[in-house]
Amino acid sequence: MPEVLQLLVAGLATGAVYALAAIGFTLLWQTSQTINFAQGEFVMLPAFIVLLAMNIGLPFPAAILIGVAASLLVLGFLFKQTVVDRISRHGALPLAIATIALGLVIKEGVKDVAGPAALPFPPLGGTSSLAIGAALLPVHSLIAIVVAVAAIAGLQAFLDRTPLGRSIQATAQNPAVARVLGIPVDRMTRYAFLINAALTALASILVTPVYLASFSNGEWLGLCTFVAALAGGLNLRGAIVGGLALGFIDNLAAAFLSATWRGALPLVILIAVALFRPQGLLGRSEEPAA
Amino acid sequence: MTALLSVNNLTRRFGRRAAVDAVSFEIAPGEILGVVGPGGSGKSILFDCILGRLAPSAGEVRLDGRPVTGMRARDMSRLGVARTFQRAQLFPQLTVRDNLIAAGQERRGSLWSRLVGPPDAGLADTAAEMIAFFRLDGLAVQTAGNLSEGQQKLLDIAMAFMARPRLVVLDEPATDLDETVREPLRERLRAINAQAGTTFVIIERNLDFMASLVTHLLVLAEGRVVALGDVQSVLASGMLASDDG
Numbered sequence: 016m017p018e019v020l021q022l023l024v025a026g027l028a029t030g031a032v033y034a035l036a037a038i039g040f041t042l043l044w045q046t047s048q049t050i051n052f053a054q055g056e057f058v059m060l061p062a063f064i065v066l067l068a069m070n071i072g073l074p075f076p077a078a079i080l081i082g083v084a085a086s087l088l089v090l091g092f093l094f095k096q097t098v099v100d101r102i103s104r105h106g107a108l109p110l111a112i113a114t115i116a117l118g119l120v121i122k123e124g125v126k127d128v129a130g131p132a133a134l135p136f137p138p139l140g141g142t143s144s145l146a147i148g149a150a151l152l153p154v155h156s157l158i159a160i161v162v163a164v165a166a167i168a169g170l171q172a173f174l175d176r177t178p179l180g181r182s183i184q185a186t187a188q189n190p191a192v193a194r195v196l197g198i199p200v201d202r203m204t205r206y207a208f209l210i211n212a213a214l215t216a217l218a219s220i221l222v223t224p225v226y227l228a229s230f231s232n233g234e235w236l237g238l239c240t241f242v243a244a245l246a247g248g249l250n251l252r253g254a255i256v257g258g259l260a261l262g263f264i265d266n267l268a269a270a271f272l273s274a275t276w277r278g279a280l281p282l283v284i285l286i287a288v289a290l291f292r293p294q295g296l297l298g299r300s301e302e303p304a305a
Numbered sequence: 306m307t308a309l310l311s312v313n314n315l316t317r318r319f320g321r322r323a324a325v326d327a328v329s330f331e332i333a334p335g336e337i338l339g340v341v342g343p344g345g346s347g348k349s350i351l352f353d354c355i356l357g358r359l360a361p362s363a364g365e366v367r368l369d370g371r372p373v374t375g376m377r378a379r380d381m382s383r384l385g386v387a388r389t390f391q392r393a394q395l396f397p398q399l400t401v402r403d404n405l406i407a408a409g410q411e412r413r414g415s416l417w418s419r420l421v422g423p424p425d426a427g428l429a430d431t432a433a434e435m436i437a438f439f440r441l442d443g444l445a446v447q448t449a450g451n452l453s454e455g456q457q458k459l460l461d462i463a464m465a466f467m468a469r470p471r472l473v474v475l476d477e478p479a480t481d482l483d484e485t486v487r488e489p490l491r492e493r494l495r496a497i498n499a500q501a502g503t504t505f506v507i508i509e510r511n512l513d514f515m516a517s518l519v520t521h522l523l524v525l526a527e528g529r530v531v532a533l534g535d536v537q538s539v540l541a542s543g544m545l546a547s548d549d550g
Contacts, residue, residue, distance in 0.1 A: 177421075178406070178418075178426040179416070181410065182419070184396065185399065188397055188398055189397070192394040194377070196382060196411060196464070197379050197382030197411040197412060198407070
């Protein structure tokens with residue numbers, strides 16, 4: 016029984032982080048038809064910026080702020096301005112290929128600057144555990160769940176309950192008619208990129224204590240994000256369900272299967288969804304109408 | 306009276322063929338102009354040129370005497386121009402109410418108020434009025450993508466009026482609507498025209514719907530204006546006799 020609770024918490028913590036990244040991935044697809052194959056590297060990079068800020072003497076909370084701010088600037092604003100805006104006019108495929116290239120640049124750049132060795136990353140809430148009965152639950156996992164769930168709930172409330180969020184949703188669902196109605200579609204798309212940058216920074220800070228800060232983290236995280244978003248049907252609620260489901264399955268596989276099989280599992284899920292539920296777990300995709 | 310919309314020698318060529326050929330007309334505030342013509346006569350291309358979706362090869366469009374040729378859709382919206390679509394264009398995952406509010410909220414408040422202000426942007430009452438006015442009662446919280454084709458069409462039209470536009474360009478508003486909805490729609494458009502003084506330009510294949518609604522008619526054939534004037538004189542001229550749509 017304690018093992019079940021521990022697996023549940025670990026699955027929820029991992030799944031919530033996958034969900035954060037998958038929501039951002041979905042938001043970019045919906046608002047700008049950007050398939051961001053660098054999303055895994057977007058989750059990997061902020062942790063290294065935090066570590067860099069700590070290396071120059073900043074305390075952990077300040078380093079986190081620097082990491083989030085740098086992510087907003089580089090992975091949100093600059094990514095949109097210098098990569099997406101310039102390449103998207105040539106079509107979705109060149110843009111997807113450009114994001115693959117960007118992912119490689121980020122990965123190799125981090126490897127060159129920080130080295131190939133995995134670095135420890137301080138967990139939020141320290142390394143202590145909470146004993147519930149016979150189960151020992153890591154505090155940082157519980158904090159990760161609370162922070163990720165709060166972020167998802169906050170984002171959902173922003174999108175559903177504010178006029179600005181409604182405009183972003185309108186842009187995602189039908190940019191042509193949004194323009195006709197006077198909605199500043201380009202600005203809404205920029206906000207979506209900033210939201211994605213904030214979500215990936217948050218995911219980075221929450222997941223890196225578990226995975227350690229490694230230049231290669233983006234490969235696994237990118238795959239899980241991609242599978243979670245696609246399994247969810249490329250809609251925001253689906254991305255949450257896809258992320259959580261993948262987190263649970265990932266942790267169950269870690270407990271009961273070999274590491275080799277665990278690595279193949281996201282691809283097995285992707286194939287299964289494509290074969291048996293191509294519209295995604297929650298049904299209809301929110302692909303833009305025009 | 307100064308024309309609200311004036312179109313002067315508007316031409317759009319595709320290669321050597323002129324899909325719209327030196328079309329000129331004016332609409333005064335409060336008038337309803339119907340544009341008719343057979344399929345391929347250039348009605349939709351004329352609309353697209355007026356609304357900035359297509360760049361004209363020659364000619365100009367003026368709103369209140371000010372040139373707006375090729376102006377972006379968003380800027381046209383700011384000047385009080387709205388449009389509907391031949392096939393309803395909605396935000397399919399938003400509710401009917403949120404579709405209406407989204408259609409009206411851009412011209413209200415600052416960026417900050419859209420972040421922390423009331424979720425309905427102060428448009429809940431207007432949305433409720435539109436829902437009742439366009440016979441969408443009971444559907445306010447229904448997701449727009451789940452509405453019937455006719456209901457989607459009515460919602461598309463209702464959305465055009467949320468920002469209180471001065472000029473509304475309606476693209477085949479009666480198409481896909483059954484007879485029980487057409488007549489109420491005509492009455493409602495007439496009521497908006499009478500009460501708010503809103504000016505309409507309408508493309509419509511259904512001549513009965515058109516003839517009893519518009520004040521002026523423009524007949525297009527092969528991209529050219531073949532008749533233009535008040536509705537009675539154009540109908541009396543027989544220029545519509547051979548029209549197939």
